[in-house]
Amino acid sequence: MMRVLGRSTSINVRKVLWTAAETGVSFVHENEWALSKDTRSPEFQAFNPNGLVPVLICEDGTLWESNTICRYLAAKSERTDLLPDTPFARANVEKWMDWQAADLNGACQAAFLGLVRQNPVYKDDHVAIARSTERWNALMLVLESHMAEGGSYVLGECFTLADVVLGLSLQRWLLTPILRPSTPALAAYRQRLLSRPTVKAWIPADIP
Numbered sequence: 001m002m003r004v005l006g007r008s009t010s011i012n013v014r015k016v017l018w019t020a021a022e023t024g025v026s027f028v029h030e031n032e033w034a035l036s037k038d039t040r041s042p043e044f045q046a047f048n049p050n051g052l053v054p055v056l057i058c059e060d061g062t063l064w065e066s067n068t069i070c071r072y073l074a075a076k077s078e079r080t081d082l083l084p085d086t087p088f089a090r091a092n093v094e095k096w097m098d099w100q101a102a103d104l105n106g107a108c109q110a111a112f113l114g115l116v117r118q119n120p121v122y123k124d125d126h127v128a129i130a131r132s133t134e135r136w137n138a139l140m141l142v143l144e145s146h147m148a149e150g151g152s153y154v155l156g157e158c159f160t161l162a163d164v165v166l167g168l169s170l171q172r173w174l175l176t177p178i179l180r181p182s183t184p185a186l187a188a189y190r191q192r193l194l195s196r197p198t199v200k201a202w203i204p205a206d207i208p
């Protein structure tokens with residue numbers, strides 16, 4: 001049985017849980033990793049030397065890096081709707097996935113960690129939080145403009161891995177206590193995502 005290791009309060013773990021649920025594979029979720037089970041332990045570091053969740057353990061071996069795991073799950077289950085197998089269509093999904101992991105996650109760091117996690121490095125650094133919020137809002141407006149062009153999902157009418165990673169980032173943005181610009185296209189997009197059975201089963205709507 002496939003194993004997904006990591007606390008579901010992690011956005012990166014939820015990417016994997018959601019993708020696994022979308023593909024319909026059978027898996028067990030070991031939520032206690034990075035909670036009661038230490039990811040700095042030798043046992044965990046043998047799975048991921050970075051000591052970070054998520055980790056996937058399956059018949060082919062062990063994987064870390066959330067977006068990579070999502071791509072593996074889609075490819076393994078031959079779900080070319082989630083991750084196309086033609087180069088340009090696939091690159092368009094991966095473009096948004098890379099943007100989420102690099103640009104969006106980087107931009108939100110000080111605001112999210114400071115305001116939500118109350119991380120001691122950021123929580124009293126109002127300049128860093130303000131800069132982070134400004135950049136984060138600017139990037140989310142890029143997504144707002146894209147969604148306002150039409151289409152139910154990021155790549156049009158087909159739900160893809162881009163929607164998994166961006167849907168979770170959108171939830172984080174909406175649930176972080178910052179001032180946000182109006183984003184009606186993103187609000188409608190979020191309602192479409194929330195109506196998916198896999199979200200109802202695996203992604204609580206109140207976790208940033």
Ligand SMILES: N[C@@H](CCC(=O)N[C@@H](CS)C(=O)NCC(=O)O)C(=O)O
Pocket residue numbers: 010011012013034039051052053054064065066067
């Ligand atoms: N690039 C990695 C980042 C993984 C990561 O930062 N995981 C965080 C949770 S979101 C973590 O394990 N933090 C340590 C901890 O919770 O103890 C990925 O996408 O999988």
